[in-house]
Amino acid sequence: MASHSCMFTLCVLRITVFMAEHSDVLILGGGVIGLTTAWFLAEAGVRVTIVDKGDFGRGASWAGAGILSPASPEHAHTALDQLRARSWDLFPLLSRKLYERTGIDNGYLCCGGLELFTRADEEPSDEWHSEGIAFEELQSDELHHRYPELSPAVQRAYYLPEMAQVRNPRHLKALQAACTACGVSLRPGCAVHRLVGNGSRITSVDTDQGRFSAGCYLLAAGAWSESLLAPLGWQPGIRPVRGQIALLNTGIAAVRPMLLCGKRYVVPRNDGRVLVGSTEEDAGFDARTTAAAIAELLHFAVSLVPNLAEAAVERCWAGLRPGSPDGKPFLGAVPGIDNLFVAAGHFRAGIQLSPATALVMKQLLVGEKSAIPLEEFRLDRPLDLTVGEKKNARGAS
Numbered sequence: 001m002a003s004h005s006c007m008f009t010l011c012v013l014r015i016t017v018f019m020a021e022h023s024d025v026l027i028l029g030g031g032v033i034g035l036t037t038a039w040f041l042a043e044a045g046v047r048v049t050i051v052d053k054g055d056f057g058r059g060a061s062w063a064g065a066g067i068l069s070p071a072s073p074e075h076a077h078t079a080l081d082q083l084r085a086r087s088w089d090l091f092p093l094l095s096r097k098l099y100e101r102t103g104i105d106n107g108y109l110c111c112g113g114l115e116l117f118t119r120a121d122e123e124p125s126d127e128w129h130s131e132g133i134a135f136e137e138l139q140s141d142e143l144h145h146r147y148p149e150l151s152p153a154v155q156r157a158y159y160l161p162e163m164a165q166v167r168n169p170r171h172l173k174a175l176q177a178a179c180t181a182c183g184v185s186l187r188p189g190c191a192v193h194r195l196v197g198n199g200s201r202i203t204s205v206d207t208d209q210g211r212f213s214a215g216c217y218l219l220a221a222g223a224w225s226e227s228l229l230a231p232l233g234w235q236p237g238i239r240p241v242r243g244q245i246a247l248l249n250t251g252i253a254a255v256r257p258m259l260l261c262g263k264r265y266v267v268p269r270n271d272g273r274v275l276v277g278s279t280e281e282d283a284g285f286d287a288r289t290t291a292a293a294i295a296e297l298l299h300f301a302v303s304l305v306p307n308l309a310e311a312a313v314e315r316c317w318a319g320l321r322p323g324s325p326d327g328k329p330f331l332g333a334v335p336g337i338d339n340l341f342v343a344a345g346h347f348r349a350g351i352q353l354s355p356a357t358a359l360v361m362k363q364l365l366v367g368e369k370s371a372i373p374l375e376e377f378r379l380d381r382p383l384d385l386t387v388g389e390k391k392n393a394r395g396a397s
């Protein structure tokens, strides 16, 4: 099935009937997934148009914390592990290349991280060990000696020297600049209302700015993807999961490790700012912040690092993660439609998984063999509701 659609894709790219935008590929949605894929495709010589209903990179991708968890290719047993490990390898290279192409520094920084345990009886899992990731276990005395800013309530921690972060808004700005430099046609304020099909092919999409046609279509509309898939008979369960963040400013510029505690975290930036996140809420498409959630996040941050009580609250925001029923993204061809592909549902790890996602989507769209097996990410896969969410959420948020 996959190889059949690859062959077909290749043919489509060769015999593209150019209309409106004269594009080989039309990408619907300009978050980190759509923009990175557009860039990779354009670098491979493919003519790409990308449309977004608003400004590019203002969806979940902008709102995220930019936590990048380490992953080891040797221990990557599942396809999701491989997607993480490949992305982990690619991120520093991609960051360097973005800087060379655009002059924009995306803030990629290997700052390390501390996985914190606040209860003495809390059993740290051995997952870092089994995943082949470097870590150091720090008992209370050593921990507080090294990190005196931590509250005595923190009992012990794993120090993860390889954990890294990226500044999402800068990364997205760099991606847009790289796309522009490669000749990608970017169309903001261009909401897609429906995909128009004829038999087993999409022939055009109707948008705010008229009708667009291309050889192939890639749906990368994050949490909004379901509404464009549903009229085609696909309802995989991609849904918005709200995450709120509070941004503090300590005024003290320094590189400090990120603090991870269950699903919440404190992410110090190297300019004195500190992100505190995040919630996981079922609030539909309501991306407002709420007093209760922000109060709870601030309390959490101060309970870990008491000095943060003095920090200025600079800003709060919320974003809508593209959740999926098993926490894994949907990547690949839409079954039954030869020239429609999907890359959506990255939930808590879309920034982290974006390089390898873009790589495999580029490969699919130009008819190359995918570097990672994509069966696990098919739109029509049987859903394993126990495994994926845990893995996807590993270290990211």
Ligand SMILES: Cc1cc2nc3c(=O)[nH]c(=O)nc-3n(C[C@H](O)[C@H](O)[C@H](O)COP(=O)(O)OP(=O)(O)OC[C@H]3O[C@@H](n4cnc5c(N)ncnc54)[C@H](O)[C@@H]3O)c2cc1C
Pocket: 028, 029, 030, 031, 032, 033, 034, 051, 052, 053, 054, 055, 056, 057, 058, 059, 060, 061, 062, 063, 064, 065, 066, 067, 068, 190, 191, 192, 193, 220, 221, 222, 223, 224, 225, 228, 242, 243, 244, 245, 277, 278, 318, 319, 320, 321, 322, 343, 344, 345, 346, 347, 348, 349, 350, 351, 352, 353, 396, 397
């Ligand atoms: C608070 C928070 C913290 C996070 N922290 C991390 C983290 O630390 N590490 C990590 O890896 N991930 C993190 N994530 C998750 C990550 O941000 C997402 O998985 C990722 O951004 C998804 O990217 P996307 O491109 O699929 O979606 P989006 O960034 O949401 O992009 C989708 C785009 O599609 C556009 N669109 C929607 N509908 C239409 C339409 N009809 N027509 C045209 N355009 C349309 C939207 O305007 C949007 O720009 C976090 C998310 C949140 C909310």
